[in-house]
Amino acid sequence: MIQALPPPPPAIEAPPPERSEATATELRVAAALTDAQVKVDSSFRGATLVLYGAVFNPSDDPTDVVVVVRGPDAPIRLVKKTRNTGVWLNSRPVLFEGAPGFYMTASTRPLSDIADFGQLRRLGVGVDHLRIDAPEESRTVTRYGVRDVVISRLGEDYLDWRRAVIRLKEDAALYDTDPEGVTFVDKGLFRAEVKLPATAPTGQYYAQVWLFRDGEPAGVSNLTLTVEKVGFEREVYEFAHRRPWSYGVLCVLLAVAMGYGTSRVFRRG
Known part of the structure; x- marks a missing residue:
């Protein structure tokens, strides 16, 4: 006697893959570093880290990515050579309290093409908009459409002293600007290199990955990096x-x- 086999059970459909609603509907950026800790010893000759990330863009509007890496602040003391009755003398020392020991920016294109002067100044993005505390700050005013611009006792000479700080840091490869340092390797996926010279200061570093659309900041991702002696x-x-x-x-x-x-x-x- 041949017995009929029972019918096969109904097929179970696999659940759809989970998908964050924020990823589907909101413009945002996510980033990470290949190494969040750099160890410095007697053989340290500098290091190159890779910062990578993704832009989640539900629309077809183009976006720009700007990477800002800032090292620990440290005071910097400057003097200026002045000629007095045929003799070169050092001027009164000027001490800048809040100059970052390391500062770099990398972007998909020049910063001036990504956002206007006021926007970059408010965010402090770029060497030209870097906040460096001047000695004996006295008052703040509004300039270039930006409120709370610091005016110090240096007066108009403040800009010359500030440029001197930046020039010295750039000569030491501690300040760097790369207008094409962020590259998209695939749709939405980008990378940038963070190059630390042998003279990079130790301490806590902070990285900000800004996402811009139509000249306005649309998102930011914050990272930390530690450089320590061993x-x-x-x-x-x-x-x-x-x-x-x-x-x-x-x-x-x-x-x-x-x-x-x-x-x-x-x-x-």
Whole structure:
């Protein structure tokens, strides 16, 4: 007797893949770094990190990406050579408190083509719009359509001193501007390189990835990066900061010992 087989169970349809509604309906940007920690030792000669990300754009409107990486702030002291009765003398020192030790921008095209002067100044995007605290700030005014522009005791000379700070940092490869540093490798996918020179300061770095559309900021992604000393260099660094007096005395003793040893060698020669 042949028994009929039961009918096969109904096919179960696979659920549709999950999709964020924000991804589907909102313009936004997401980014990450290949390495969020850089270790500095005696063999450190600089590093190149890759920042990559994606633009989620539900429309066909073109967008621009601007990457800003800022290192820890540190004071910088400047003097100017002035000629007085035929003698060159140093001017009164000027101390800038809030100059970032490292600053770079990379973008899909020149910043001036992405947004207007006022917008970039308000966001502090670009070396020309970088906020550097002037000494003895006295008051703020409105200039170029931007409120709270700092006016210091330097007066009109402030811009010359500020340009000097930027020029010195650029010569040391600590400030950089790349108007074509962000490239799209595929639809919505982009990359940019962050090049740290051997003289890059240690500490916490902050990266902002701005998304612009029609000259207006449409989104931002914030990242952090740590540059720290390791090995013997770290131990010396921490000792110098924990016990500055002991470190100073030790350096003097080492210098005296090396001087004495060198003099003995030359006497024998």
